[in-house]
Amino acid sequence: MAPPCAGPDFSPRQPSLHLPEGACDSHAHVIGPLAHYPLSDARIYTPMDCVAKDYLHMLSRIGVQRAVLVQPSVYGTDNRLLLDTLMQDPSQLRGVAVASEDVSLEELTRWHKAGVRGLRVNLVDRHDAGGSLPVAMLQALAQRIAPLGWHLELLAHVDAYPEQLMALRELAVPVVFGHLGYLTIGRGVNDSGFQALLQLLATGRAWVKLTGPYRLTNEPLPYAPCDEMVQALWAVAPERLVWGSDWPHVMLRGAMPNDADLADLIGRWLPESTQRQKVLVDNPAVLYDFTD
Numbered sequence: 001m002a003p004p005c006a007g008p009d010f011s012p013r014q015p016s017l018h019l020p021e022g023a024c025d026s027h028a029h030v031i032g033p034l035a036h037y038p039l040s041d042a043r044i045y046t047p048m049d050c051v052a053k054d055y056l057h058m059l060s061r062i063g064v065q066r067a068v069l070v071q072p073s074v075y076g077t078d079n080r081l082l083l084d085t086l087m088q089d090p091s092q093l094r095g096v097a098v099a100s101e102d103v104s105l106e107e108l109t110r111w112h113k114a115g116v117r118g119l120r121v122n123l124v125d126r127h128d129a130g131g132s133l134p135v136a137m138l139q140a141l142a143q144r145i146a147p148l149g150w151h152l153e154l155l156a157h158v159d160a161y162p163e164q165l166m167a168l169r170e171l172a173v174p175v176v177f178g179h180l181g182y183l184t185i186g187r188g189v190n191d192s193g194f195q196a197l198l199q200l201l202a203t204g205r206a207w208v209k210l211t212g213p214y215r216l217t218n219e220p221l222p223y224a225p226c227d228e229m230v231q232a233l234w235a236v237a238p239e240r241l242v243w244g245s246d247w248p249h250v251m252l253r254g255a256m257p258n259d260a261d262l263a264d265l266i267g268r269w270l271p272e273s274t275q276r277q278k279v280l281v282d283n284p285a286v287l288y289d290f291t292d
Contacts, residue, residue, distance in 0.1 A: 004048075006256060007248055008248035008259070009256055012057070015062050016267075017266060017267040019063040019064060024068065024281065024284035025059060026067075026211075027209050043073065047248070055247055062263040064245075065092060066290055067094070068093075079111070079116075094117050094290070095111075096117065097118075098121075099119055103144065105144065108148060117287070118145075118288075121141070121153070124155050124157060133167065153175075153178065155179075158191075159187050160193065163196075168206065169203045169206075174287075176208070176209065177206065180208060180229045185215075194232075204237075207287060212249075214249070223265070227268065238275070243280055
């Protein structure tokens with residue numbers, strides 16, 4: 001049985017930091033109702049209901065108007081919940097789906113009309129990765145989605161592929177990395193994989209999500225080891241960074257944060273209002289095709 005997973009704090013507070021109008025949460029998941037949207041038998045954890053109503057309530061409390069919902073691994077390639085949720089607010093919601101390698105352009109076009117703007121590839125939970133980056137598979141997916149103007153989003157530990165990341169600059173679409181590159185706990189900016197990520201960023205072919213700091217360190221809030229990572233990413237590509245809550249914080253093994261505390265971290269990482277405008281509003285508008 002896939003072990004149960006703790007839920008988020010369902011009583012979000014208002015943060016101290018006032019976020020700019022049009023702010024976007026660029027990484028979150030909705031799950032359930034499980035009675036209507038059953039989980040995949042191949043899942044590695046079992047979450048509770050974390051439904052769209054609860055998520056949108058959290059967004060209203062922290063002062064965020066736009067959101068990008070990412071298909072969670074517990075649903076595999078069954079994107080029904082994602083697509084149904086996007087239809088609730090087509091102007092303010094976007095999605096990142098998961099698809100098989102033989103997905104048709106007709107199906108992808110249908111998803112595009114619903115608000116999907118990228119495909120996610122989970123390399124962290126792949127048992128057949130064999131320690132190498134599946135470049136051929138990524139190239140095939142990239143060619144398939146290129147006509148739609150989408151991107152590939154990778155859930156990957158960049159420290160696992162220090163010699164291979166630069167190969168991704170040859171893909172037909174940009175690549176987005178979650179969780180600041182998702183370094184293995186204990187590693188930092190001097191890690192060869194993180195340095196390779198910075199080099200790839202410098203080519204203009206990659207983006208990074210400032211998400212999930214609690215996944216990169218055993219330290220509690222404010223997850224201080226992540227500060228240097230954010231500074232290094234900002235120094236290389238401020239125009240290709242986006243922020244996300246990572247709600248509902250699945251498989252979090254430490255203390256569950258209130259989402260107001262995560263919103264206040266933005267002020268620690270991005271102390272200038274111009275920085276926050278770029279990462280929270282301007283950049284996601286480009287990456288996810290939001291229009292006023």
